[in-house]
Amino acid sequence: MSERVFLLPDPGEGLEEAEVVAWLVAEGDAVELNQPFVEVETAKATVEIPSPYEGTVSRLHAAEGETVRVGSPLVTFSVPGAAEEPGPAAAEAPGARPPGAPRAPAVATDGVRATPAVRALARDLGVDLERVSGTGPEGRVTEDDVRRAAGPPPHEGGTGEHQERVPITSVRRAIAARLTASAAIPQVTTFRTLDASALERVRAELDLSPLPIAVVALADTIREHPLLNARWTEEAIVVPRSVHVGIAVDTDRGLVVPVVRDVVGRRAAEIADEIRRLAGAARDGSLAPTDVGGSTISVSNTGSYGSEAGTPLLNPGNAVTIALGVIASRALVVDGAVVARPACTLSMTFDHRLLDGATAGRALTALVGRLHDATRLRDLVR
Amino acid sequence: VGEPVTLVGALNAALRDALAEDDRVLVFGEDVGRMGGVFRVTEGLQEAFGRDRVFDTPISEAGIAGAAVGLALAGWKSVVEMQFDGFSYPALDQVISHWAKYRTRTRGRVDLPLVMRIPSFGGIRGKEHHGESPETYYAHTAGLKVVVASTPLDAYALLRLAIRDPDPVIFLEPKSRYWTKERGDLTVEGPPIGRARELRAGTDCAILAYGAMVTRALEAADALAAEGTEVRVVDLRSLAPLDLDAIGAAARDTGRVVVVHEAPLTLGVGAEVAARVMEGAFDYLRAPVARVTGWDVPYPPASLEDRYLPSVDRIADAVRRTVSYG
Numbered sequence: 235m236s237e238r239v240f241l242l243p244d245p246g247e248g249l250e251e252a253e254v255v256a257w258l259v260a261e262g263d264a265v266e267l268n269q270p271f272v273e274v275e276t277a278k279a280t281v282e283i284p285s286p287y288e289g290t291v292s293r294l295h296a297a298e299g300e301t302v303r304v305g306s307p308l309v310t311f312s313v314p315g316a317a318e319e320p321g322p323a324a325a326e327a328p329g330a331r332p333p334g335a336p337r338a339p340a341v342a343t344d345g346v347r348a349t350p351a352v353r354a355l356a357r358d359l360g361v362d363l364e365r366v367s368g369t370g371p372e373g374r375v376t377e378d379d380v381r382r383a384a385g386p387p388p389h390e391g392g393t394g395e396h397q398e399r400v401p402i403t404s405v406r407r408a409i410a411a412r413l414t415a416s417a418a419i420p421q422v423t424t425f426r427t428l429d430a431s432a433l434e435r436v437r438a439e440l441d442l443s444p445l446p447i448a449v450v451a452l453a454d455t456i457r458e459h460p461l462l463n464a465r466w467t468e469e470a471i472v473v474p475r476s477v478h479v480g481i482a483v484d485t486d487r488g489l490v491v492p493v494v495r496d497v498v499g500r501r502a503a504e505i506a507d508e509i510r511r512l513a514g515a516a517r518d519g520s521l522a523p524t525d526v527g528g529s530t531i532s533v534s535n536t537g538s539y540g541s542e543a544g545t546p547l548l549n550p551g552n553a554v555t556i557a558l559g560v561i562a563s564r565a566l567v568v569d570g571a572v573v574a575r576p577a578c579t580l581s582m583t584f585d586h587r588l589l590d591g592a593t594a595g596r597a598l599t600a601l602v603g604r605l606h607d608a609t610r611l612r613d614l615v616r
Numbered sequence: 617v618g619e620p621v622t623l624v625g626a627l628n629a630a631l632r633d634a635l636a637e638d639d640r641v642l643v644f645g646e647d648v649g650r651m652g653g654v655f656r657v658t659e660g661l662q663e664a665f666g667r668d669r670v671f672d673t674p675i676s677e678a679g680i681a682g683a684a685v686g687l688a689l690a691g692w693k694s695v696v697e698m699q700f701d702g703f704s705y706p707a708l709d710q711v712i713s714h715w716a717k718y719r720t721r722t723r724g725r726v727d728l729p730l731v732m733r734i735p736s737f738g739g740i741r742g743k744e745h746h747g748e749s750p751e752t753y754y755a756h757t758a759g760l761k762v763v764v765a766s767t768p769l770d771a772y773a774l775l776r777l778a779i780r781d782p783d784p785v786i787f788l789e790p791k792s793r794y795w796t797k798e799r800g801d802l803t804v805e806g807p808p809i810g811r812a813r814e815l816r817a818g819t820d821c822a823i824l825a826y827g828a829m830v831t832r833a834l835e836a837a838d839a840l841a842a843e844g845t846e847v848r849v850v851d852l853r854s855l856a857p858l859d860l861d862a863i864g865a866a867a868r869d870t871g872r873v874v875v876v877h878e879a880p881l882t883l884g885v886g887a888e889v890a891a892r893v894m895e896g897a898f899d900y901l902r903a904p905v906a907r908v909t910g911w912d913v914p915y916p917p918a919s920l921e922d923r924y925l926p927s928v929d930r931i932a933d934a935v936r937r938t939v940s941y942g
Contacts, residue, residue, distance in 0.1 A: 349942055351871050354899035370942035377902075 235312045238287055242274070242308045244369040244376070251303045252276045254296045263291045271309065274302075286372060289313040305369040305379070348375040359384040405487040416547040419466075422591065423545040423583040426598050429568075430561045430576040432608035440615060445481070445535050446506035448558055450615050451604040452533065453477050453497045459597040462554045463530045466587045480529030480549055481509055483516040484539065490516040491549060493529045502615035537561060543579035553585040554594075556601075580605075620797035626768035627657045627733075627789065629802050630775035631695065635665045641779060642687065643670045645680055645697030645733075654699055655735055655794055677703055681710035684730050685718070693729045695779055701736040701788075702745025708753065715784040716759030727782040731775070736764075737827055737878045738910075738925055739792030741918035748915060749879030754786040755856040755888075761785040762856040763809055766830035768798040770813070770853065776804045785809070790827040810854050812862035818846035821935050822866035824889055825876040826852040829926060833876055836931040845939055855885055863889055864896040871902035872938045876926050881909045903941035906934040 242252060252274040259271045270282035271291070293310040296302050346363045348356070352375055356363050359380060366383045368375035402410075430444070437444050456463045456477055464473040477498050480491040492512035494505060515521045532552050536544040537560035544557035559579040566575045580602060584594040604610055621629070634641050643661055645653075649672040652659030662670040673680050677698055684694035698704035711732065718728045738747030755762045761783060765771035771789070778785035807813055815830065816837050823833040830851045837847040850866055852859065867873050873893050875886035886907035893905050908926040916924050 347942075349871075349903060350898045350901040352902075352942075371940070374942035376942055 235289075235314055237292060238289075238311045238313050239307050240286065240309045240311060241305050241367055241369065241373055242302045243283070243371065243373075244304050244378075251301050253301045254298055254308075255280060256298055257294055258282070259291045261291055261294055265289060265291060265311070283308075285311070287311045287313045305367040346375060347373055352377055352380055356380045403487060405490070409488050412550060413547055415550045419548050419550065420586045421548050421583050422586050422594075423581050424591065424595055424598060425543060425582075426580045426602050427564075427566075428578050428580050428602055428605055429566055430578050430605070432611055433605050434561065434576045435608055436611045436615065439612075440502060442502055442506045442615075444537075444558065444561060445533070446502045446509055447611065447615055448556070448605065449479050449481075449494065449497055449505050449509075449533060450500075450502045451601060451611065452479070452531070452556060453500075454604060454614050455597060455601040456531070457498070458600055459593075461589055461593065462584075462597050464553045464588055465530070465551050466553065466585055471588050474530050476530070478528055478530045480532035480552070481512060482532065482534035482546075483513045485517045485519075487519070490521070490526070491529065491532060492516050492521055492525045493527065495528075532556070533558065537578060543581055545581060546583050548583055548585055553588055555583045557581045557583070618799065618801065620799040621768050621772075621802065622795050622797050623765070623768045623771050623789070624655055624657055624794045626772040626798075626802060627775055628659060628661070630772045630779075631658065631661060632664065633802075634695070634776060634779045635661065635669060638693065638779075640691060641669070641693045641695065643695050643697075644673050644683075646673060646675055646699045648672060648697050653697065655791070657733070657789075658697070677705075677707035678710055681707035681715065681732065684732075685710065685714050685728065688718075688728050688730055689726070693731075693779065695731040695733065698732060698734045700742075700746050701734055701748035701750050704732070704734050704750060707732075711754070711760070711784075711786075712757050716757045719759060719783060728784050729779075729782050730784040731778045731781075731787050732784070733775075733787045733789060735791045735794075736788040737790050737792065738915060738921055739790075739828055739878075741921060742791075743918075744915070747921070749877065749884075749910065751786075751788055751855055751877075751879060752884055755885065759784070760856060761809055761854070762788065763854050764788045764790065764826040764852070766790065766793065766825075766827055766851050766853065768796065769800045769802065770806070770851070772802045773804045773806045774809070774853065777809050781809065788827065792828045793831070796831075807853075810857045810859060812853055812859035813851045814848060814862070815851055816847065816849040818848040819870055820845045820847060821872040821874060821939050822848040822850060822870045823874045823876060823931065823935065824850045824852055824863065824866060826855065826885070827878070829876040829878060829931075832926065832928050832931055835928045836935065839928065839932050840935055843936075845935065847935060852885075852889075858888065858892065860892055860896065863892050867893040867897035868900045871900050872935075872941075873901075874906045874908060874931065874934045874938055876908045876931055878910050878925055880912045881907060882912050884909055903938045906938050908934045 255273040255275045257272055259265055265271055265285045267288045268284040271285045273280060273282050290312045291309060292312045295307040295309060302308055347368060348363055355377055361380050361383045363375055366375050366379050369379055370376040433444055433447060437447050460473050463477055464471050476496050479494045479497050481494060483490050494508050497505060512525055529549060529552060532549045532555045534546045534555060534557045536557045540560050543559045546555040546557045548555055561576050561578040563574050564577040565572050566577055582594060582598045631643055643658060647654055648658040649662040649670055680696050684696050687694050715730055718726055737749050751762055754760050763774050765774045775787060778787050816834060825833040833849045837849050840847050848866055848870060850862055875889045877885050886909055890905040908931050910924050
């Protein structure tokens with residue numbers, strides 16, 4: 235008889251641990267080859283693990299309810315005959331060790347199981363395979379095991395030949411924190427092509443850029459679709475009555491989002507002046523604390539740097555971000571004929587917790603409807 | 617580009633073009649003249665080039681192979697046909713003792729530009745002697761080149777190259793692919809003898825195959841792609857010499873190699889490929905080389921043929937096992 239320690243295998247989903255839900259065998263029980271002996275639960279599924287040996291269970295290494303890390307001992311089997319006649323893995327072992335190196339303890343493994351590619355990697359990274367516990371099939375040491383054992387790659391000094399290290403500014407750090415928080419929100423982006431003929435005409439009449447006109451049309455759309463202006467909290471969906479529009483501004487120090495307050499009922503020219511003031515202040519770093527924070531919805535004019543369409547991330551606390559792509563002449567089909575028209579792509583990223591795809595799509599259609607209609611736009615912006 | 621051509625049609629065109637190009641080219645064998653060959657490969661050639669250049673022989677394979685040697689010494693280039701794989705064995709003595717040795721026997725001074733065409737392998741529900749995979753006998757004999765076509769266009773190129781070669785070439789034709797079609801130009805441009813062809817790119821595993829197994833390997837690769845496994849498929853096409861560069865690259869780039877052939881497992885081409893992979897790319901291997909082959913039994917009767925030949929499922933399963941090895 236010989237002892238075989240069975241390590242918790244990698245369930246193959248990038249998971250690092252699993253909980254023992256139930257033992258299907260007890261110490262001293264006989265097991266057959268492929269007989270399920272334990273039920274474990276990972277973050278994704280509950281699975282039964284079949285025994286790789288025929289023999290008896292000599293030790294359970296974890297209690298029910300306990301969490302076991304991948305590669306840690308789970309159970310020890312007593313297997314008949316193996317000590318007398320070493321298997322192929324044992325025969326392979328001498329080649330795996332440097333000459334004169336001590337044998338691995340017979341209890342843990344009967345020789346390292348690793349493919350030639352993994353052995354070459356271990357050699358390159360200076361990893362001693364005898365010290366790595368294998369998480370692959372049949373306890374095989376995998377490439378990941380070797381890389382984990384090797385630790386993170388060494389950092390190069392400040393101005394190494396192959397890379398340079400840029401200090402993280404506080405603005406960059408704040409952007410990173412907000413966007414990382416945003417990434418936790420289940421969000422989706424939907425797109426519409428906008429025939430911008432009416433928008434272009436009206437903005438030319440008023441000598442404004444498209445952005446303030448889009449903000450006015452958005453505020454009017456929110457009257458009809460108030461959830462665009464809402465925010466998700468764990469207690470309730472909060473729907474503010476005021477609309478404060480965050481405007482993404484590109485500055486030397488990074489993205490800043492100052493806020494145009496109370497846009498409902500304001501004229502486009504007034505909003506244009508406010509956007510100009512905020513953008514200038516954002517660029518020269520003179521924004522007042524009251525100029526930032528508290529937006530209820532955000533707009534990103536990705537067209538300002540030529541981008542055709544964007545999938546903006548949500549500003550945490552908003553349910554919607556609108557991105558306005560570049561307005562350029564495009565081939566559109568109008569009344570069954572292909573014609574050149576000024577056009578752009580509108581995209582809307584929304585918080586899927588409080589807006590469904592259909593709701594969001596209808597709201598975007600409503601916004602596009604306003605921007606398509608020169609008469610209605612003129613009424614809105616004056 | 618032109619009408620689709622069958623493998624038989626491509627071989628017929630290659631013989632026709634070689635006979636037209638070079639007056640010293642002869643075609644002979646059993647039923648290749650008046651009848652045009654049992655598989656129609658030589659159809660119309662006797663009418664076109666006359667009974668002196670395309671002719672029938674007695675049923676004596678050793679005589680056919682031996683006469684080709686004598687004709688070569690007199691300046692002729694013979695392309696002989698063995699009617700079926702199983703009938704090529706009576707000629708083995710001439711091939712091993714003379715075809716393979718003339719170059720070294722004469723210290724390199726005498727060319728022996730001979731081609732032996734052998735309709736080979738199984739898959740046509742044939743009787744005994746009609747489904748043999750004789751490639752190892754020839755590839756194991758130093759002094760012979762051994763090639764296997766898998767598609768009509770490559771068959772044309774390979775046969776033209778074989779006929780132009782100054783040394784003896786054993787040309788194995790996958791019978792079960794005779795009537796498959798391919799569209800394109802018949803040309804000798806392309807890889808020379810000794811070079812493999814990569815027919816599909818992939819980085820997770822490489823399947824090396826030849827003859828009729830190439831198509832099955834490609835089908836298996838399609839099925840595996842649907843599962844997210846991208847498989848490189850290489851048509852070896854030249855078994856002697858083997859394309860060691862292509863074999864090494866496949867092993868180094870993917871770390872996982874599956875060899876497929878109809879011939880039995882033991883000492884088949886797969887054994888040689890596995891050894892070459894081990895010698896040339898040992899440190900890159902992520903799994904043992906797998907072989908999907910016929911079984912170590914005489915070629916079975918028609919009713920059991922499907923259980924003998926590597927199926928698409930067997931090939932795909934071998935890839936799955938190889939990819940999930942560790």
